[in-house]
Amino acid sequence: MSPIDPVALTADLVRCPSVTPAEGGALVLLEDVLTQGGFTCTRVDRGGISNLYARWGRKGANRTFGFNGHTDVVPLGDEAAWTMPPFGAEIKDGYLYGRGSTDMKSGVAAFAAAAIDFVNETPPDGAVVLAITGDEEGDALDGTAALLDWMAANNEAMSVCLVGEPTSLNVMGEAIKIGRRGSMTAFFTITGVQGHAAYPQQAKNPMPAMARLMDVLSSRVLDQGTDHFDPSSVQVLTIDTGNPATNVIPAQTKACVNIRFNDTHGSAGLTAWMQDEADKIAADFGLRIEMRVRVTGESFVTPPGALSELVGKVVEAETGRKPKLSTSGGTSDARFVKSHCPVVEFGLVGKTMHQVDECVSVEQIGQLKTIYKRILTDYFA
Known part of the structure; x- marks a missing residue:
């Protein structure tokens, strides 16, 4: 032909x-x-x-x-x-x-x-x-x-x-x-108690806890790279609260991070690390932190x-x-x-x-x- x-x-x-x-x-x-x-x-x-x-x-x-x-x-x-x-x-x-x-x-x-x-x-x-x-x-x-x-x-x-x-x-x-590289995305939801910004003792603000969590995750140096891969990377993609008011402490905030990781890591280990950090911050602030993970590939x-x-x-x-x-x-x-x-x-x-x-x-x-x-x-x- x-x-x-x-x-x-x-x-x-x-x-x-x-x-x-x-x-x-x-x-x-x-x-x-x-x-x-x-x-x-x-x-x-x-x-x-x-x-x-x-x-x-x-x-x-x-x-x-x-x-x-x-x-x-x-x-x-x-x-x-x-x-x-x-x-x-x-x-x-x-x-x-x-x-x-x-x-x-x-x-x-x-x-x-x-x-x-x-x-x-x-x-x-x-x-x-x-x-x-x-x-x-x-x-x-x-x-x-x-x-x-x-x-x-x-x-x-x-x-x-x-x-x-x-x-x-x-x-x-x-x-x-x-x-x-492997790719995974973690979705976080932190729930507190809504209240008046002038009376913070009557509310539980989830925002400081989320800011702390995002800083902890994104500041972590996961590795220095390997023979075939660049260093792994944690990137904060979004923090969403949807609060238009200037005098209201929000009840809930959400965020997500994406991790591109080399052959030093697996998604299970990275998931365990993020869950541990979230649990520690939840205990420190007295709030509930929920995490959901989606793995695109190892x-x-x-x-x-x-x-x-x-x-x-x-x-x-x-x-x-x-x-x-x-x-x-x-x-x-x-x-x-x-x-x-x-x-x-x-x-x-x-x-x-x-x-x-x-x-x-x-x-x-x-x-x-x-x-x-x-x-x-x-x-x-």
Whole structure:
């Protein structure tokens, strides 16, 4: 069959309004393209989320190279601020515009095009798998996690996996992600007794206790960083009381903090630390402090080895830059894949992701397909 044009495929995907959790036609389109390319496709929908599993080659093959990515996108924000149609996929001055063009429909198009061309031109001794979700930008409970659960139940497996998220800040080939920090958010509610500001002895003001707690948490130096990670960070995101009166002591105040943590910590230990500090301050002030924690992902790292070396050599050969091994950024679905097989991330420059007028270099889309295809060639060589 004729080579797949990754730019045209990116454009077709961008025209699908797949704002999380809407499928928007993106996975239907990919299933059709991949099926025509010789892949066996299975929809793995769960919890109202659409997911697609595609495999070329024998189940249980000795070597299976996997790609992972997502077709869902974040909301548009202020649509009136867009100067280009957000789902128009219009090309101007060498850039393709549209929501999801960078994060990460171009990455999905590039690895789908590379995989189809590769297996049809030089069928490998092994298998190639594409695990594509429609729920990475949302809660991610029924996205890649659902795909991996289905794979385990159906004796499907990847030997290694490359996640096609944007990985570079400024120029193509800057970085390969070999891990990610953990992320968790703690929500605090402190309840006191409302009263008149002139008669504080008849009230219990929760504000000083919250100020103390936020100071204690944000002032704590958690670590100095590790071999692969920057120092962990505690950030106060909000303190909300909603008190418009100048003569009323409020009855309740709320706050939340976010912690991005390296491989020195786990969420359980950090939760215990915050609970201990909250309990001490509650006792000091004679107030009730409630804490609720949401963990987005644990810290992980794929130690430098065969997979990162393979990807690094190809990236350097194709871009002329030796990529650094990075763990920066937020969370990605690699946090789920890391329990299944070795995983790294490599993709385009992510400078405009989630922004108004999100766009991607047309030249880079073709370059990324070339890199992915060469990775497959070298892996199965």
